[in-house]
Amino acid sequence: MKKNKLRILPSLGNRLLTTFNIALFAVSLFVNNNVVAQKKSVSPKFTNFVYTGEDQIYKNQPLKSDEFYTPILQGCYPDPSITRKGDDYYLVTSSFAMFPGVPIFHSTDLVNWKQIGHVLDRTSQLKVATSGISAGIYAPAITYNKNNETFYMITTQITAGMGNMVVKTKDPMKGWSDPYSLKFQGIDPSLFFDEDGKGYVVHNDAPDQGKELYSGHRVIKIWEYDVEKDQVIAGTAKIIVDGGIDLSKNPIWIEAPHIYKKNGLYYLMCAEGGTGDNHSEVIFVSDNVKGPYIPAANNPILSQRHLPNGRRDKVDWAGHADLVEGPKGQYYGVFLGVRPNEKDRMNIGRETxxxxxxxxxxxxxxENGLLPLAAKLKMPKGVVNKTGTDGFFPNGNFTFTDDFTSSKLDYRWIGLRGPREDFIKTAKKGLEIKPFNTNIKEIKATSTLFYRQQHNIFSATVTMSYKPNSENDFAGITCLQSETFNYVFGITKKGKNNYLVLERTERGKSKIIASQEINVGKPIKLQVSAKGDNYSFSYAEDDGEFKNLGGVVSGDILSTNVAGGFTGTLIGLYATSGNDIKP
Known part of the structure; x- marks a missing residue:
């Protein structure tokens, strides 16, 4: 096709050129003004973060020399999976839209755990930039394949069209590969490698089309896995469990499957009942990896659903487990559970x-998995409890402090939907947060550094230096269950004055609880504390006494009971240049 040439008369060309120059000048002025505006945006500095947990159960039950506490990972560390290579144990948990994703822990004795990083620590692996907080990464399963001396982590990434995927490494201490996309539907995949070198994937899926019998009816499928191509083998899918241990009773949400081999038999362990009040763990056996699988007569093998609701020091929702052979042939199982507050609300989230x-x-x-779960266990013989020292993860009641002067940020600090490095800088004077033009109510990456709530009774305090330049600027702390359920407590500007504001957001609707004019000439201490369902937000000026703002507020919106979803409360150090709070 012949193209028509544009022919411009000289006078018209001059006018167009003049118009173009004017437009170019206007664009340049707009860009320069925006650059100036960006330069004027203020970055708060945070120092001296102190988190202290004081749950009564740990005060009432101090440890003896041969005991350790469970949960071993307090706070939002759900859906645990564990594997072993020699004397090294590795454990991973779900992370949803948190960034980096899939925290990974190492132990040599199953008592003392040290976080060694995250499996998914870069954007080529984790694509949650537009993910709701409870989407993202579901139920990672970690497996060591003795046949090729390789570790695998398989999971479902509910975002950006990722679906089921696997990453692998020869050494979990040295990072993981980019994802291999897997061609099957469903969730909760797990890998099993037999002695002959063959690999298999088991996972939760919907029944075949037209065969769903009731709401919550799910199946467990198995595929052969091509170890060379890291892909399931087309045409090998087979349903090995339909519904659960007894289809006639309409069991719901058979999921989180794992296969183990012992004494020549194949064992399939699954969660059943959904991750709530009806949660349980069940077991099947077969003499063939592809079944048929027969349920044990004594199922469930772990559950708290049958126990009285008002029991003391209640642990609930037990299930979603994984097994490992420990020292001297003693097996152990890791699983999720919750420790509700006095109003039976789950603010901490599901723990390991x-x-x-x-x-x-x-x-x-x-052992005792059908009795009320105890807070303490006997340690394996010869093990010394080092938790909370030498970099080992603490549990029970403890205090965590961070002055942010280290060049390497503690692994317990996480972002949401994007890398922490995009908005933070640590230095001798503390942590600086470069504010994004987004706020925590948006399903976007936010300039917020989060620490998990790990106790029902706790306080978290931080010192902040900050002088907002406009009403668009805000910095402070937040308690966040999701983008639509949260508290925000911090400083913004109105006219020429600065205000300290407490805002509550419920179901996406925000309300200012309290505000007052504040002097920002010196650093201010911000604090959130909770006694069960009762939360308080306080501040202190010039190292003076703490003063409450807004009275005692309900933690209801910080519970999964009210907010829904799968996460626990996150305590955030927060800054934004897209503030919408107007005192």
């Missing part, structure tokens, strides 16, 4: 617990 497992008979059984 551990129990010894008796596998002296045909089927494994969690």
């Amino acid at each position: 617990f551990i129990l010894p497992v008796d596998w002296s008979g045909k089927f494994p059984v969690f």
Whole structure:
């Protein structure tokens, strides 16, 4: 096709050129003004963060020299999976839209755990930039393949069209590969490698089309896995569990499957009942990896659903487990559970617990897994409890402090939907947060550094230096269950004056609880504390006494009971140049 040439008369060309220059000048002025505006945006500095947990159960039950506490990972560390290579144990948990994703822990004794990083620590692996907080990464499963001396982490990434995926490494201490996309639907995949080198994937899926019998009806499928191509083998899918241990009783949400081999038999362990009040762990057996799988007569092998609701020091929702052979042939199981507050609300989120497992008979059984779960366990012989020292993860009641002067940020600090490095800078004077033009109510990456709430009774305090330049500027702390359920407590500007503001957001609707004019000439201490369902936000000026703002407020919106979703409360150090709070 012949193209028409544009022919411009000289006079018209001059006018167009003049118009173009004017437009170019206007664009340049606009860009320069914006650059100036960006330069004027203020970055708050945070120092001296102190988190202290004081749950009564740990005061009432101090440890003896041969005991340790469970949960071993307090706070939002759900859906644990564990594997072993020699004397090294590795454990991972779900992370949803948190960035980096899939925290990974290492232990040599199953008592003392040290976080060694995150499996998904870069944007080529984790694509949650536009993900709701409870989407993202679901139920990672970690497996060591002795046949090729490789670790695998398989998971479902509910975002950006990622779906089911696997990453791998020879050494979990040295990072993981980019994802291999897997061609199957469903969630909660897990890998099993047999002695002959063959690999298999098991996962939760919907029943075949037209065969769904009731709401919550799910199946467990198995695929052969091509170890060379890191892909399931087309045409090998087979349903090995339909519904659960007894389809006639309409069981719901059979999921989180794992296959183990012992004494020549294949064991399939799954969660059943959904991750709530009806949660449980069940076991099946077969003499063939592809089944048929027969349920044990004594199922469930772990659950708290049958116990009285008002029991003391309640742990609930136990399930979603994984097994590992520990020292001297003693098996252990890690699983999720919750520790509700006095109003039976789950603000902390689902945590990682551990129990010894008796596998002296045909089927494994969690020791005391059907009794009210205790806070303390006996340590394996010869183990010394080092938790909370030398970099080992603390549990029970503890204090965590951070002055942000280290060049390497503690792994417990996380971002949401994007890398922390995009908005933070640590130095001798503390942590500086470069504010994004987004706020925590948006499903976007936010300039917020989060620490998990790990106790029902706690306080978190930080010192902040900040002088907002406009009403668009805001910095302070937040308690966040999701983008639509949260508290925000901090400083913004109105006219020529600065204000300290407490805002509550419920179901996406925000309300200012209290505000007052504040002097920003000196650093201010901000604090959130909770006694169960009662939360308080306070401040202190010039190292004076703390003063409450807004009275005692309900933690209801920080619970999964009210907010829904799968996460626990996150305590954030927050800054934005897209503030919408108007005192």
